[in-house]
Amino acid sequence: MKPGEFQRARRPEQKEERRSHLLNVTRTLLSEQPGAVVFGLNELARHAGMTKSNVYRYFESREALLMEVLREEAALWYNDLRSDLGTSNEPVSAERLADAIARTASARPLLGHLTSILPSIIEHNVSAECIRDFKTGSLLLIQECASLLHGRTRSLSLSACEEFMHWTLIMITGLWPLSHPSSVANVALQTTELMPFRYDFERDLKRGLRLLLRGLSEETARPGHLGFDP
Known part of the structure; x- marks a missing residue:
């Protein structure tokens, strides 16, 4: 698609179409070189068939685009987790909860990658309003997840x-x-003595979550416990 091929969107549905297109192009660029944010707005605009100035009509920066992709990934992950746990009201073990979270999170590499660079990269080139909007949505999703887990x-x-x-x-x-x-x-870590530094995301997240759930269960059971004070 050539730059400028898109005409200026005037109707709400056209604007939403442009936004969705930019998000899809961003996902494609991220998937081509996983683990690295290497594209700038010029490259994004070129792949999207738009001018750089047109991109700014829909997103304030490249990082704002990445933040929106992360918002989508988090919502998709929550749906995956809910499906993994099933619709039964029967309680499940802490191990089952930890396994489900680790498994569904591992299946979404964009979720892991963008979450890991959110505080160090993404939040450094967006407005305070954009961050507040993202954090508000994240808090609501955390509360939904907490309610889901509490019910199980x-x-x-x-x-x-x-x-x-x-x-x-x-x-x-x-x-x-x-x-x-x-x-x-990765090459340096292949030596036997450095094996403790070779991490496996799903395995180690599962282990960490199991330990955390065990500790929280013991803490909750203690007399006089007042709960989480954020």
Whole structure:
């Protein structure tokens, strides 16, 4: 598609079509070189068949685009998790919850990658309004996830489930880049003595979440426990 091929969108449905197109092109560019944010707005505009100035009509920056892709990925992941846990009201074990979260998160590499670069890259070139909007939506999703988990376990309070989801995000943010090192680091880590630094995202996230759930369950059971104080 050649730059400028898109005519200026005037109707709401046309504007939404342009936004969706830009998001799809962004996903394509990210998938071509996983683990790296290497494209600029000029490259994005060229692949989208738009001018750079037209891109700015729909998103304030490349990072705002990445933030929107992350918002979509988080929503899709939540749907995956809900499907994985099923519709039964029967309680499930902490191990089952941890396994489901780790498995569904691992299946969405864009979720892991964009979550890991959110504080260090994405949030550094967007407006405060954009960040507030994203964080508000993220908080609502965390609360939905907490409610889902609370309905499937009898050992955790709703506030403990919210705390669990906050720590889950922290684990994903740190574990994703550690489990996806650069090609040079990957070569260096092949020696036997450096095996402790070779991480596996799904395996290690599952282990970390199981330990976290165990600790939260024990804490919730203690007399006088007041719950999560964010």
